[in-house]
Amino acid sequence: MTQKLPGSKDIPPAGVTWKSATEYKTGDWRSKRPVRDDEKCTRCLICWIFCPDAAISWDGKNIQFDMNYCKGCGICAEECPVKCIDMEDE
Amino acid sequence: MKPMPAKQILMGINGDEAVAYAAKHALVDVCAAYPITPQTIIVEKFAEFVANGEVETEFVRVESEHSALSACLGASAAGARTFTASAANGIELMHEVIFLTSSIRQPVVMAVADRSPSGPINIHGDQTVSLAQRDTGWIMIYCENSQEAYDSTLQAFRIGEHPDVQLPVMTMLDGFVLTHTLENVYLLKDADAHKFVGRRQPMMITIDGKQVPLKLDPKTPITIGPLQLFDYYMESKLQHSEAMEKARPVVTQINNEWAQLTGRKYGDGYLQPFKVTDADAVILTTGSSAGTARFVTRQLRAQGKKVGLLKLRTFRPFPDKKIAKLLADVPVVGIFERTHTTGSLGGPLFNEVRSALYDLDTRPTILGYYGGLGGRDVTPDHFRTIYKELLKIKDTGKSPRNPIKYITVRK
Ligand code: SF4
Numbered sequence: 001m002t003q004k005l006p007g008s009k010d011i012p013p014a015g016v017t018w019k020s021a022t023e024y025k026t027g028d029w030r031s032k033r034p035v036r037d038d039e040k041c042t043r044c045l046i047c048w049i050f051c052p053d054a055a056i057s058w059d060g061k062n063i064q065f066d067m068n069y070c071k072g073c074g075i076c077a078e079e080c081p082v083k084c085i086d087m088e089d090e
Numbered sequence: 091m092k093p094m095p096a097k098q099i100l101m102g103i104n105g106d107e108a109v110a111y112a113a114k115h116a117l118v119d120v121c122a123a124y125p126i127t128p129q130t131i132i133v134e135k136f137a138e139f140v141a142n143g144e145v146e147t148e149f150v151r152v153e154s155e156h157s158a159l160s161a162c163l164g165a166s167a168a169g170a171r172t173f174t175a176s177a178a179n180g181i182e183l184m185h186e187v188i189f190l191t192s193s194i195r196q197p198v199v200m201a202v203a204d205r206s207p208s209g210p211i212n213i214h215g216d217q218t219v220s221l222a223q224r225d226t227g228w229i230m231i232y233c234e235n236s237q238e239a240y241d242s243t244l245q246a247f248r249i250g251e252h253p254d255v256q257l258p259v260m261t262m263l264d265g266f267v268l269t270h271t272l273e274n275v276y277l278l279k280d281a282d283a284h285k286f287v288g289r290r291q292p293m294m295i296t297i298d299g300k301q302v303p304l305k306l307d308p309k310t311p312i313t314i315g316p317l318q319l320f321d322y323y324m325e326s327k328l329q330h331s332e333a334m335e336k337a338r339p340v341v342t343q344i345n346n347e348w349a350q351l352t353g354r355k356y357g358d359g360y361l362q363p364f365k366v367t368d369a370d371a372v373i374l375t376t377g378s379s380a381g382t383a384r385f386v387t388r389q390l391r392a393q394g395k396k397v398g399l400l401k402l403r404t405f406r407p408f409p410d411k412k413i414a415k416l417l418a419d420v421p422v423v424g425i426f427e428r429t430h431t432t433g434s435l436g437g438p439l440f441n442e443v444r445s446a447l448y449d450l451d452t453r454p455t456i457l458g459y460y461g462g463l464g465g466r467d468v469t470p471d472h473f474r475t476i477y478k479e480l481l482k483i484k485d486t487g488k489s490p491r492n493p494i495k496y497i498t499v500r501k
């Protein structure tokens with residue numbers, strides 16, 4: 001180990017962490033990423049509904065994947081009716 | 091001058107009802123529970139108190155015990171004083187959450203109406219299930235009678251919520267023998283009970299030099315129960331152990347405070363020795379069996395036999411040093427346990443007591459007895475048989491090759 005980690009006396013009880021869970025980035029173990037073809041996309045928003053991680057955002061015009069949270073599960077690609085999402089290797 | 095104990099109300103109730111009264115007196119904020127024999131009366135009675143408006147508790151009806159303790163854990167993390175009760179297969183189903191509750195340091199109080207686990211299917215009393223929770227990191231108190239069940243349940247909130255401790259507490263009462271048997275029980279008056287138990291204060295922790303409560307609060311967002319892998323898991327376990335060590339004096343302190351208030355005291359909170367000092371043979375046991383064993387001990391003493399009883403009340407934290415001190419000069423010790431372990435030398439009580447005595451210069455001869463399993467009656471004859479055997483070993487100096495025995499088993 002390169003870095004010395006704090007011991008039991010220095011860490012908070014029960015492993016409590018100071019931040020709210022919204023501040024953790026949990027998408028770093030994704031092995032595939034969704035790539036969407038914007039031309040083919042019909043904005044039906046089925047992917048937006050199905051994403052189990054709420055990692056797809058819709059601002060009324062554009063669809064975006066939030067790579068801080070996307071787990072690469074591929075549900076969006078599977079559900080897209082026009083098959084415009086490809087799952088590419090990370 | 092000894093302070094006068096508070097005036098109390100004598101009621102004819104069973105052990106389950108006694109626990110329900112204790113939960114009512116503890117002003118529990120949230121109770122989530124699922125009924126299971128022989129615990130059912132606890133939640134039934136408590137639900138009645140809630141329905142009648144006698145206590146302001148959020149009663150959460152859940153579909154299983156796993157959910158019951160999960161709901162309690164969540165409520166407790168939000169700062170609520172939380173209570174639940176279960177038994178046997180219900181405890182087995184919540185086993186996962188039992189570990190979580192203690193590792194997240196939530197002082198939930200749970201009454202366990204001790205009943206044998208299924209396998210073979212059975213609904214009667216023994217202590218197999220509760221003793222199987224020995225590694226879950228909870229404080230564990232075994233009750234001898236319904237009075238002690240009431241007393242210990244109220245004490246449990248004070249012990250678990252103590253700022254140095256912050257751990258969940260299980261109080262065990264033997265299925266049917268205590269849960270369903272009418273007994274005269276002294277209950278505190280509401281005001282006295284409320285004063286004793288107080289209100290739950292959340293543990294304070296330091297964040298960036300600032301003190302914040304260890305509870306889910308949008309004003310001071312924290313994450314409770316995060317993933318702790320190989321990098322922090324062991325450090326948290328060490329912390330947990332230290333909290334359990336800090337609970338040691340607290341158990342005694344609360345037991346003493348209770349004695350001042352009610353006039354009832356359970357030894358030092360851990361052990362209640364009865365005629366142990368000069369004894370040739372001592373039986374160590376726990377729960378309602380201790381009452382039966384005391385009866386026999388008194389009888390045999392009247393006949394001039396030097397026998398003694400050591401009742402173990404608090405199993406976690408385990409009073410190993412106290413046991414070693416009390417049994418140091420006793421020649422023969424028999425441990426009676428209402429649980430069963432296969433493929434090991436004796437059950438958990440036998441093992442832990444025997445290990446506690448290992449460092450003594452001269453160790454007693456120690457025998458382990460399995461009995462009262464699956465609700466088989468624990469009778470005075472059990473203890474007469476055990477004492478007879480122990481005294482014979484003392485007299486002849488010959489100990490059996492196999493120290494593990496069954497009481498009343500047909501071969
Ligand atoms: S791959 Fe899965 S997590 Fe990522 S955007 Fe698609 S549905 Fe959401």
Ligand code: SF4
Nearest residue numbers: 041042044045047080
């Ligand atoms: S499901 Fe496919 S077509 Fe529909 S919005 Fe999502 S990417 Fe576009």
